Amino acid sequence: MPRASRPWSPTRCADDTKGQTCFICTQALHWKSKEGLVRMCACRGTAGFAHVSCLAEQAKILVAEGEENNLGAKARTERWHRWDECSLCKQRYDGVVRCALSWGCWKTYVGRPETDEARRLAMSLLGNGLFDAEHYEEALSVRETELSMLHRIKAPEYNILCAQGNLAISYEWVDRNDEALRIRRDLYAGRLKQNGEEHKDTLIEANNLANLLFHLDRFEEVKSLSRKTMPVARRVLGEGHGLTLRILLSYGRVLYRDPDASPDDLREAVTTLEETERIARRVFGGAHSLTKAIERHLQNARAALRVHETLSPKG
Structure with missing residues (x-):
């Protein structure tokens, strides 16, 4: 540890x-x-x-x-x-506060047996807290240890799937993308089969897969997946839910970052991110990391659209 x-x-x-x-x-x-x-x-x-x-x-x-x-x-x-x-x-x-609390949680329950629920939850919380505070290598170590422990104690399949998902995220952030993509595809397919498309866990896996595909420059796959999950998230979770906003962010981001983006793609990116930023600011406030991330991508999308309009011949 x-x-x-x-x-x-x-x-x-x-x-x-x-x-x-x-x-x-x-x-x-x-x-x-x-x-x-x-x-x-x-x-x-x-x-x-x-x-x-x-x-x-x-x-x-x-x-x-x-x-x-x-x-x-x-x-x-x-x-x-x-x-x-x-x-x-x-x-x-968010961020360092979540990390600090996760360490406090782990210190509170680390002395309990491996099979104790609080200890298992504390280990998961520690991995998430370290990751949220950008301690990616430490988070990976915790998550690998957690998955090994869950297999050892024959934990329920649901808990193992959750741990695999967190591990895939850590693999991505330390550039072990082949391992991450294999896990991500298996998890999304498994969630669809087990829970259906409207379950929150399925939507989480869809967004995680979309984010990884984006970083691997598989833009068309991201667009297809996002268009499938956006209306489901809005309907099931609501437009102000953090996961819904992250799915919308993923879609807006890929629209303007795709090298083959059309003028309509760029305009749709700006419109999507403007709407998402307004909702995030209302729900989470301007200082929240999600709001700031959406705002940053909105500025980038607007800049990309301005460049296109400047370079395009007047009609």
């Missing part, structure tokens, strides 16, 4: 924390660690500021209460989400 001396930095999250207090302990500085405040979710105004230590302690207590009181699966799942989801806006934490 990888080690990190300091997987997050409070200074990276402190731009808008001046004069605010933690919504959990109501203090500006943590009483013990003296750490500052963070907020990397979709909360607005004065809501959502907290200390990572307070967020971790809150999650730890809620999960422990659920275990001690033998709550049902739904209640336990809701409590577990405090490790990576804001209790106020219900959006997943």
Whole structure:
């Protein structure tokens, strides 16, 4: 397992924390660690500021209460989400905050047996947190270890599929694309067969496959897959869901990045990304990484369209 001396930095999250207090302990500085405040979710105004230590302690207590009181699966799942989801806006934490919480989660449950559910979930959360904070090699190490463990303890097929999907993402980000593409195609086909096209897990695999195909310059395959999944995501998840926005981003991006893009492709790219950026800004705010990514691609699409219009002869 990888080690990190300091997987997050409070200074990276402190731009808008001046004069605010933690919504959990109501203090500006943590009483013990003296750490500052963070907020990397979709909360607005004065809501959502907290200390990572307070967020971790809150999650730890809620999960422990659920275990001690033998709550049902739904209640336990809701409590577990405090490790990576804001209790106020219900959006997943982003970047270094998610990474920091994932380390806190892993440290809390690492001493339990491999077959313990909390330990297995903590390992998965750690891999995701490291990846979200761009520690790609460390995330790969965790995810390979996780998949090996799941096979060893004969975990349910669903858990193994999820781990394979995460591993494929890590392979892609360390340029092991042949391994990633093989897993991605198998996973998407398997999800379609097992769950059907409207299941969220199927849509996730479709988007992951589209992203990998894009990076391998297989643009026509991306367009075909995106056109199939966009209306399904809008219908099933809603236009403001993060996954729907990512699928729309994938489509808008490939339209303007394709070297053979037509004028109509470029205009459609701009229109798609403008709509997607407006929705993302309304749902997540302008500081969220997804909103920023959409905005960046929108600027690139507009620039590509301007170049075409400048070079094209006047009619």
